[in-house]
Amino acid sequence: MSTTIRDIARESGVSISTVSYVLNGGPKPVSAHVRERVNAVVRRLDYHPNAVARGLSRRRMDTLGIIYTYWDVNTTDFYFLSVLHGILSACTRHKQASTLFTSRHWNETATAISQYSDGRCDGIIVIGPPDDCNLVHQLAERKVPTVVVNTMLEQTHVACVDVDNVNAMNTITKHVLSLGHRKVALLTGEPNMQSCSLRTLGFQAACDEFAIPDEDRRVIEGQYRTDSGYDRTMKLLELPVEARPTAICATNDAIASGAIAAIMDRGLRVPYDISVTGFDDVADAKMCQVPITTMRQPFSVLGGEAVSRLIHMLNGETVVGNTIVPAELIIRDSTAPRPA
Amino acid sequence: MSTTIRDIARESGVSISTVSYVLNGGPKPVSAHVRERVNAVVRRLDYHPNAVARGLSRRRMDTLGIIYTYWDVNTTDFYFLSVLHGILSACTRHKQASTLFTSRHWNETATAISQYSDGRCDGIIVIGPPDDCNLVHQLAERKVPTVVVNTMLEQTHVACVDVDNVNAMNTITKHVLSLGHRKVALLTGEPNMQSCSLRTLGFQAACDEFAIPDEDRRVIEGQYRTDSGYDRTMKLLELPVEARPTAICATNDAIASGAIAAIMDRGLRVPYDISVTGFDDVADAKMCQVPITTMRQPFSVLGGEAVSRLIHMLNGETVVGNTIVPAELIIRDSTAPRPA
DNA sequence: CTGAAAGCGCTTACAG
């Protein structure tokens, strides 16, 4: 039905090998004369090689699979979109196609695992698997070349890339403490996410450095979501004023924007009454009523690293170890010196 | 390297044909006895068929390609995400894999066209091509089975699915006019989008029905973006109060939320001073300072229709004609009777 | 510089 390499060969009076050589620029050289003739026929017949046949033959589809959990649009986490975006751009640069695998929950990904290793993709990038998900372990077991973004694992044959969570959270917490705040709260995301525990560590270390007593550094677990930030902040605001934190650090921008909304709904001001910080620097951080002081994740760097490391793995170069990239403190309007 | 159907055949002492029969449940029957033996070997060797080889043989990858333009995360249009989401869910239901093709601009999609028809995908879904983009025409020319979402085209071999834009805009405009408003403005999106012209038609028809004079129904072109809605509304608010519209209809929720922000920044109230309506019912509509009255697009229906129509085409069933689904008026807090 | 041939891992008429 559609034209094949065989048609081109026949029409230009050469073998299909020769057609393949000119199409791929190798592995054998072809005389300029023949090359020209073949190319003319290719154009005339509007021929396009079949990627599937090519893939089967070369055992390489030049396609990267991306696994992440299903996002309900209403609870879209911009972090995922931002990372995804960084990865897709990098794929384009590296001439790789991409296939998205979406599931509602991480426990569904395990059942779909044969999809991930059926030859359609050369390798897999997993975005943000929680600690209690063994998908990555299973991929490693099947020897599927895998890169993980958003979690550092000590898994052989798996490369991880992430921002330096401990340091980043440490930096922004110290920014807050340097402003004179002495009663602070940390609103975390889901505790089964490594980013949550790592950022908590960074927060605690900063509080240690500033000798903040335990009772003045509250850590409140929740979800990486606006409503979760809102609810927890409302609870905090019920504390007697002398016990209430003057600064709230959130482990992402969504939580922070919820915190800001709660503070304003209670008739208080950000940052004059209470300072708030975020993490990620996604759209929420700027769109929020009060532009949020936050740690910027270098999404295009993260995506670029993920893709290029995966490609290295596919090329058989044994690149071991994880990639940690720094985050950047972005100071906006949601932080100010502690009220007198 | 990895185990193939040949390994299974050898290990279970049958031919590869037989292995294929039990794997696919056909086309030939296999005795329960042999079936059991083969399956045992499959499990023992953890065998997974190679989808690429299968695809080449069957000339069907069970994969749908999705084309849309690159979204900069900061100007993310939730409409695209919502449609995308609807399509991905439908793909899962129909056991289809999906490949995303992203480009920055529609004029880049034409150059990538050979990617779209290289056998990797069985068919293509295009989301929201502008009027002046001939990608769909080119796909049709190459006989690539194609479904378009968000634009109705009279292109042979192409199926289109969209919401009933004229009626939907007509409905929400009449909602506003029924509230007594007699000076209204329409803030549209990019005029090269069919949705823009269609919604303008619906708006005008409603104004006609209510005999609104031309000078009291302003149509202002712009972009489907929050900042564009903000800027145009600010301009409108410079009008002398007696000429100023008491209701602003936007052709999407992003524009509407910009309009609301502008109105509030000018110290006016929504809806008491000015009513505002949106379109789409995406996250913006609820997250906005004032929950927006809008037309809800049935995203999962749109996605489901797109996928099932494409699959019908792939099965050779000639389904012609376009699919129009209704939108639903969602009344929230941004509309109220005209101020006395 | 060019070509005949084997092979990638499957599916599926065709024959028994």
Add this chain to the structure above:
DNA sequence: CTGAAAGCGCTTACAG
């Protein structure tokens, strides 16, 4: 009910 064989459309040693 089972198998031998051709074929899907390419790539790439191997030979000339």
